Amino acid sequence: MKLVIVGHIGLNEDRTPHGSAVSPGGAAYACARGAAVLDATQVGVVATVGDDLSLAPIRNLGVNLLGVRVARGRSPRFYIDQHPDGRRTFSVDFGIATEAAPDSFPQAYRLTRHVHLATAPPEQQLAWLVHLRRVLPRATISVDMFEHFAERDGALCRQVCRGADLIFMNEEEQRLLFGGHEHPPVPAVVKFGPEGAGYCQDGQLTRVRATREEPVDTTHAGEILAGVFLSLRAYGLPRQDCLAHAVRAAAAKVTQFGVNGDALTATLDRIRAEVTAAA
Ligand SMILES: Nc1ncnc2c1ncn2[C@@H]1O[C@H](COP(=O)(O)OP(=O)(O)OP(=O)(O)O)[C@@H](O)[C@H]1O
């Protein structure tokens, strides 16, 4: 595997000013959707789902599912309300996925070069981080933050960030976590909503502007961005090119509910065609 994504797979219930929808989601699912932009067979996913969930959506991505474990019980269900001012409120029923399950990390993934800990409660991310540093001493590890957890448990989120090789966070998460605390010497991909994203290293920010879209549903735009960015990085593309493609994919995502809209599919197809033609 070139890239392994650890996180949750379940259903999202998104309520936005444009309506509401229930769709396949969870941060690991959305991130895998972005990461499948190139060779999906080189992307592994580690998650525990309940036996009530159809695995068809994750199977359809073509990613490797050795790390997806099915347990008896309810799959995670995420409820996200997006308010007209851009704020969002969040609640979750984790079902059978209340704790990190490090023993579910397949032996076959132990040679992967990079592991991404998708958005999850910081205590789960920390348990994974401690375990993976021990069993995969050579892999690099990235982590994604979430404002809901940054607000609730900033100290634990900062501990996760300090232990990572790359941080993904939006502006609000950066303010909550590092507004009054020293930023660890770890590079970060910082997301600015309709303004795009930037790569921040040693206090230097290199930005990529987005083509601003009227947002219908922004949930998981950050996961799509992370998935595309990491997949293209694992393929060896220069960092700025990876970020530019990732920002393009994320912009297509916000125009439709969920992560299976045809605008995102078409954009991922175009990125794949461009990257493989240039190789
Ligand atoms: N209105 C928009 N138009 C174009 N691109 C957008 C818009 N909103 C978001 N994006 C793109 O999506 C990326 C991620 O969005 P955002 O900044 O909301 O991250 P996030 O809060 O981590 O998302 P999430 O946690 O819901 O996955 C942005 O960096 C930007 O590239």
Ligand SMILES: [Mg+2]
């Ligand atoms: Mg996010």
